[in-house]
Amino acid sequence: MPYAKISIGxxxxxxxxxxxLTLALVVVVTLMIFAFVWQAGLTRGTVAYLIxxxxxxxxxxxxxxxxxxxxxVLASAYFFFPPLYSFRITDPQEIINLVLYVIVAxxxxxxxxxxxxxxxxxxxxxxxxxxLYAFTRRLAVAFDVSDxxxxxxxxxxxxxQRKVVLFARDIPDDKGRRxxxxxxxxxxxxxxxxxxxxxxxxxxxxxTSGSVIxxxxxxxxxxxxxxxxxxxxxxxxxxxxxxxxxxxxLRVRIDAILSDATATLDRLGIAQAINExxxxxxxxxxREALIGSVSHELRTPLASIMGAAxxxxxxxxxxxxxxxxxxxxxxxxxxxxxxxxxxxxxxATRISSDGVRxxxxxxxxxxxxxxxxxRCSQRLSGHRLALNLPNDLPLVxxxxxxxxxxxxxxxxxAAKYSPPGSLITVAVRARDGRMIMSVSxxxxxxxxxxxxxxxxxxxxxERLAAATSGSGLGLWIAKAFIAANGGKMNAxxxxxGRGTTMAIELPVEAxxxxxxxxxxxx
Amino acid sequence: xxxxxxIVLVVDDEIQIRRFLRTGFELNGFVVHxxxxxxxxxxxxxxxxxxxxxxxxxxxxxxxxxxxxxxRSWSTVPIIVLSVRSAETQKVRLLEMGADxxxxxxxGIAELLARVRVALRRQSRAASGEPSVTVGPLTIDLASRxxxxxxxxxxxxxxxxxxxxxxxxxxGNVVTHQHLLKEVWGSIHMQDTHYLRIFVRKLRQKIEPAxxxxxxxxxxxxxxxxxxxxxxxxxTVAAPVAVP
Numbered sequence: 001m002p003y004a005k006i007s008i009g010x011x012x013x014x015x016x017x018x019x020x021l022t023l024a025l026v027v028v029v030t031l032m033i034f035a036f037v038w039q040a041g042l043t044r045g046t047v048a049y050l051i052x053x054x055x056x057x058x059x060x061x062x063x064x065x066x067x068x069x070x071x072x073v074l075a076s077a078y079f080f081f082p083p084l085y086s087f088r089i090t091d092p093q094e095i096i097n098l099v100l101y102v103i104v105a106x107x108x109x110x111x112x113x114x115x116x117x118x119x120x121x122x123x124x125x126x127x128x129x130x131x132l133y134a135f136t137r138r139l140a141v142a143f144d145v146s147d148x149x150x151x152x153x154x155x156x157x158x159x160x161q162r163k164v165v166l167f168a169r170d171i172p173d174d175k176g177r178r179x180x181x182x183x184x185x186x187x188x189x190x191x192x193x194x195x196x197x198x199x200x201x202x203x204x205x206x207x208t209s210g211s212v213i214x215x216x217x218x219x220x221x222x223x224x225x226x227x228x229x230x231x232x233x234x235x236x237x238x239x240x241x242x243x244x245x246x247x248x249x250l251r252v253r254i255d256a257i258l259s260d261a262t263a264t265l266d267r268l269g270i271a272q273a274i275n276e277x278x279x280x281x282x283x284x285x286x287r288e289a290l291i292g293s294v295s296h297e298l299r300t301p302l303a304s305i306m307g308a309a310x311x312x313x314x315x316x317x318x319x320x321x322x323x324x325x326x327x328x329x330x331x332x333x334x335x336x337x338x339x340x341x342x343x344x345x346x347x348a349t350r351i352s353s354d355g356v357r358x359x360x361x362x363x364x365x366x367x368x369x370x371x372x373x374x375r376c377s378q379r380l381s382g383h384r385l386a387l388n389l390p391n392d393l394p395l396v397x398x399x400x401x402x403x404x405x406x407x408x409x410x411x412x413x414a415a416k417y418s419p420p421g422s423l424i425t426v427a428v429r430a431r432d433g434r435m436i437m438s439v440s441x442x443x444x445x446x447x448x449x450x451x452x453x454x455x456x457x458x459x460x461x462e463r464l465a466a467a468t469s470g471s472g473l474g475l476w477i478a479k480a481f482i483a484a485n486g487g488k489m490n491a492x493x494x495x496x497g498r499g500t501t502m503a504i505e506l507p508v509e510a511x512x513x514x515x516x517x518x519x520x521x522x
Numbered sequence: 523x524x525x526x527x528x529i530v531l532v533v534d535d536e537i538q539i540r541r542f543l544r545t546g547f548e549l550n551g552f553v554v555h556x557x558x559x560x561x562x563x564x565x566x567x568x569x570x571x572x573x574x575x576x577x578x579x580x581x582x583x584x585x586x587x588x589x590x591x592x593x594r595s596w597s598t599v600p601i602i603v604l605s606v607r608s609a610e611t612q613k614v615r616l617l618e619m620g621a622d623x624x625x626x627x628x629x630g631i632a633e634l635l636a637r638v639r640v641a642l643r644r645q646s647r648a649a650s651g652e653p654s655v656t657v658g659p660l661t662i663d664l665a666s667r668x669x670x671x672x673x674x675x676x677x678x679x680x681x682x683x684x685x686x687x688x689x690x691x692x693x694g695n696v697v698t699h700q701h702l703l704k705e706v707w708g709s710i711h712m713q714d715t716h717y718l719r720i721f722v723r724k725l726r727q728k729i730e731p732a733x734x735x736x737x738x739x740x741x742x743x744x745x746x747x748x749x750x751x752x753x754x755x756x757x758t759v760a761a762p763v764a765v766p
Binding site: 299300301302303304305306307308310311314315316332335336339359361362363364366367368370371373387389391395399400401404 | 536538539541542543545546549606610611627628629630631632699714715716719720722723727733734735736741743744
């Protein structure tokens with residue numbers, strides 16, 4: 001990769017190496033000619049000096065080739081033309097020979113070294129194209145803005161062969177990333193200047209060509225990825241401590257790579273995609289914040305409503321009033337239902353805004369099922385319940401509260417979609433390193449077409465939407481909670497009216513109970 | 523009724539919550555003091571004799587946990603925290619800070635009263651040195667280290683007894699996993715909840731009539747365990763506090 005080695009020291013060392021090797025070649029050829037002259041009685045071997053010229057031109061470039069020609073002339077004159085072992089040449093015929101040799105040697109050097117340059121150029125171009133192709137492929141699978149930015153950053157890093165830091169525009173949480181990279185403050189200031197909107201419109205020269213900032217850590221180059229599309233951000237490259245010439249070379253090179261890259265980005269409409277993604281995430285954030293604060297505001301008065309209702313129901317004044325008691329009971333149970341809906345909204349907000357972070361601990365699956373049943377005892381009171389809980393179940397390493405909440409959603413669904421008096425079967429079993437908790441009802445069942453959609457956010461069973469209430473968040477929340485615990489959920493039904501079985505599947509790892517600790521007192 | 527009425531301090535910034543708590547407690551024979559801020563609560567707790575404190579976690583001037591910590595620094599008065607769901611770590615922290623129990627909002631008054639009675643009873647038992655705890659068919663005599671189930675003496679391993687003993691000392695109130703692990707297995711096993719799970723399972727096989735749906739040794743998911751003392755207290759909601 002010749003373009004990677006731009007420092008003068010490097011180039012000089014490379015030339016010197018070529019010259020030394022050329023000299024060695026000339027010595028070898030001279031020895032070989034001597035051998036031939038001695039063996040076969042030949043007297044003229046000058047033409048053989050074209051061999052080192054050719055090799056040097058192809059391997060090490062023009063300088064070495066010219067050096068080889070020069071050495072060839074000297075060696076011929078010294079070793080083979082009379083008077084021998086002197087640089088003087090007396091025979092005019094020989095002088096003509098030598099001049100011809102020099103002309104041919106120079107022509108060969110030129111041709112061969114040009115060939116070499118072309119080859120290098122085409123190899124470089126080929127690599128650039130391969131890089132660009134890889135970049136395109138990576139962009140095609142990019143999922144969000146940060147994926148795209150990482151792709152741009154990595155592509156430039158690979159192409160320039162220097163660490164490139166990309167500064168995304170207007171991304172608030174990018175500040176943290178900036179802090180992670182050791183970019184000197186002077187460079188950060190320059191980037192802030194490039195980012196400022198006025199510099200993009202008025203001072204377009206610095207936006208296109210970028211700026212060079214010298215720091216004790218080396219020279220930094222900062223410029224916009226694309227002068228047309230500020231969406232792509234700004235890059236900063238630390239190019240070490242090269243000379244002015246190589247800085248210019250590198251700038252040309254960076255320009256070329258950036259223009260290729262931005263052409264690709266333009267072609268794929270990435271700028272628009274980034275813009276849309278940003279707007280989408282802002283709307284999402286706004287919506288989540290709204291839901292979050294609304295649900296909090298709703299929950300506070302609910303606590304008063306429910307508390308007051310329970311106080312009323314125990315009040316001596318209402319003791320002999322069954323009708324009023326029933327009303328108070330309604331207030332309480334409706335408040336409870338409302339509370340569940342609000343809790344679902346809060347859970348949904350939690351899932352989509354900052355993800356679910358499970359608090360893993362070793363839990364007894366029996367405890368989880370029991371506490372979910374306890375929580376749903378009101379809702380399940382109209383159903384018959386069968387519990388199949390083997391007493392040798394392994395422990396699971398999960399967040400028991402999240403699993404319980406998922407189970408509560410499933411129980412809730414089972415109670416909602418199956419007739420009163422029907423049987424709900426809860427079974428837990430461990431098999432093949434997995435723990436399966438299943439809840440089967442004798443209710444409305446599912447049509448094959450419905451099965452894939454029941455897990456969607458705001459999914460409501462169309463067939464029964466009128467007969468049941470709910471936000472359509474329950475199973476979506478359950479699935480997210482189980483997924484956060486490394487498990488999965490599935491639903492099976494024999495068809496409409498034939499009941500549904502919902503199953504939670506959790507991974508089981510062996511709990512390491514030290515025999516000494518657990519059995520020490522047995 | 524020769525016993526004096528217990529005095530409860532209600533700390534909440536929502537006037538509606540304070541109002542229903544006042545009515546609920548007064549109907550059940552309590553004397554109620556109110557405070558709407560943490561500062562007020564701490565002042566009230568220092569100036570007046572208080573039997574139990576109810577603290578909401580979201581106070582305008584300071585965190586509810588600060589109130590718990592400040593009161594605990596000089597007083598052993600029972601403290602019950604009003605918390606929200608999905609805050610198990612916070613509950614555990616509060617319990618370790620010295621709160622006796624928690625109730626999740628929204629809650630019914632009966633639930634809170636049951637917790638309050640349990641905490642008061644524990645306080646008075648500690649004061650009188652009452653040595654035995656009875657939970658349904660189970661009696662734990664802390665003085666003679668004897669456990670009887672339906673009058674039958676039971677044989678427990680030393681660790682099983684220790685587990686039951688710690689729970690009985692806090693009978694009715696939740697005891698955190700960490701506290702149980704520290705008391706039974708020592709502080710280096712504070713994170714090893716699986717020891718606890720396995721022992722609780724064994725213990726339940728011995729003491730629970732139906733180990734699948736335990737009624738005596740109850741799980742508080744994500745927090746700890748509770749010896750369910752409140753079963754009979756809840757059924758007699760309107761009765762005055764039984765102070766032995």
